[in-house]
Amino acid sequence: MASPGQDTVEERLRFDEQALARYLVSQGLPGVEGGALRVKKFGYGQSNPTYCLDAHGGQRYVLRKQPPGKLIRGAHAVDREYRVMKALGQVGYEVPVVHALCEDSKVIGTSFYVMSFVKGHIPDNGLLKLPKDRRRPAMEAIVQSLAKLHSYDPNTLGLLSGKPYGKMGGFYERQIRTMKRTSEAQVSGSDGHIPPMKRLDELIRLFEANMPPDRSCVIHGDWKPDNLILSPDGQPKVLAVVDWELSTIGHPMSDLANLCLPYHLGGLGRLVGYPALGSEEDGSAIPEEEVPLLDAQRQGFRRYLEQGHKAESHKHGVLRTSLAIVLCCSRGPDPNKQGGA
Template identity: 45%
Template sequence: MPPVPPKNSGPVREAHRFDEARLDDWMAGHVDGYTGALQVCQFKGGQSNPTYWLADREHQYVLRKKPPGKLLPSAHAVDREYRVMRALGDTDVPTAIMYALCEDDSVIGTPFFVMEYVEGRIFWNVQLPDLAADERPAIYEELTRVLAAIHNVDLAAVGLSDFGRPDAYVARQVKRWTKQYLASQTTDVEQMKTLIDWMPANIPDDEATTLVHGDYRLDNLIFHPTEPRALAVIDWELSTLGHPLSDLAYTCMLYEVTLPKLGGLAGVDFQATGIPTEDAFVARYCELVGRDAVPDLNYYKAFSLFRLAAIAQGVYKRSLDGNASSPEASMFGAAVPHFADIACSLAGIG
């Protein structure tokens, strides 16, 4: 009996259709064990890179591709996603099996890669409402363990020493996301202007460099169906070599905000829920990576919120242009000033 599409997938949206017969031919020549009779559905998420569920007569796969249309420079780097996940296959970082990368636009219109479909649980809400209080600590312990594993990767051993520049990461990120924001700007947001002026002048003097995921959060981990164990980290599009505190701060910013669908941890009763406080989460991370302290965490959290605002602006702009990967993308415009306002508060400005 052929595989059945997962519940969080559906028909391919009109803007993201492609020649499925061409993909079927390509799969037959590039994916070991492919048995034909291709099925294609599109996952409901994937705001940035359209993501599809595929199946042949026996196996399930995931395909991620660049979106169609005019794209911002350096964005939607599916080739980098493929490279980093393939490199991490034998490390302590849980990753899906990578099958093949295609950079030939003539196959389905834009570059793409095919990887293993990992069945498991994704926790979309950081408050873990579907779990009991005594189950939640183990999920957060695993979230912390995997983050530390990413930052502890031996870059030379896995062939990722050249995956990014080893210096001035934060300065380059501030410049990059300022540029990305301005390239997709649709209206003036005063708080974003304030942050654009403040961030370059206040970069912490700390040059630590590790592999960074770039979008590390609970819903980018696929957990075992019954155990508090991560089977795969997904959505590596923004990964590079950089400052590990940028990943930590990005995870911790949910202690400050509430996001659509993901929820947030502001105002949570940590003792009653079993979810660790921010101080406890950070302390456990420091223990796992051998750090004594986390200076300037608020700067990194403010930058994380600025970057999130810039990403939201890009999604919103693509919705206006008709290229966004999700029908809910038009809601993202209102998030920009909200995130920027919290970032200004963390920075003590504006």
């Protein structure tokens, strides 16, 4: 995780640090016995505010909490993050160690969980800030970690029992229905400021004609390099995967497509938070050889298949369909129109 940044936290995101310390003492976390914690807010993790907790003896933890105020049902589900990270950690997957989940809002005002701090490097989504000789091995490590995630059986992880974590099967069908319903709701709720999604019916026919074979596994839901922590030196290695807020049971191609997304967006990437790969950025064009995925993508697919995933996963059309669904379901606002997306 990157070094924490903000000593001064805006008032609405502050909480009772002594109440937190007392709670952590009750949970037996090392280093908090004296009740003194130094709390700093990270500059990222804005959906679920994220804080660094420095305790005695060099112990360092990370707290993720729900934001204050009224929440949309199902959003900011820190309990889901905690649940999947705990399950994956128990089978040796690369996630931070989780220590405690508190759903009692009386402690600091919202639900939260605490995990260990992982020291490492968070790359940019295009990997262009990495030294050239680290880009391909970094991408291979990222894809290997993804293939490992997709190899786990949700039932074996305990994610199909108790509180529902997701549905087996029909992931893309549900995504398409959601896309259509969302587009209709945006139009009806924006007083005409947001137009219908262009050629939506054509897109749906395209998706349905190129639907990949139905598969189900645990997916991250927002798989991209800046949600991974890499080893800072030597051969790139994924130390931890973070930000599991969108995780569910779904189709593995959705994660792989999300990873490939910035290499297919060009200048549109800026609208959804990606670099404009393959186009002019800051006055200079990025040559093709600078884009690490062009070569590493082939290696990544090979590594992905070596982990036991089916060969049809990279047939022509399947990944493109996945990419299109990811793009359409996460489309940003039209900068030439008023209103949000």
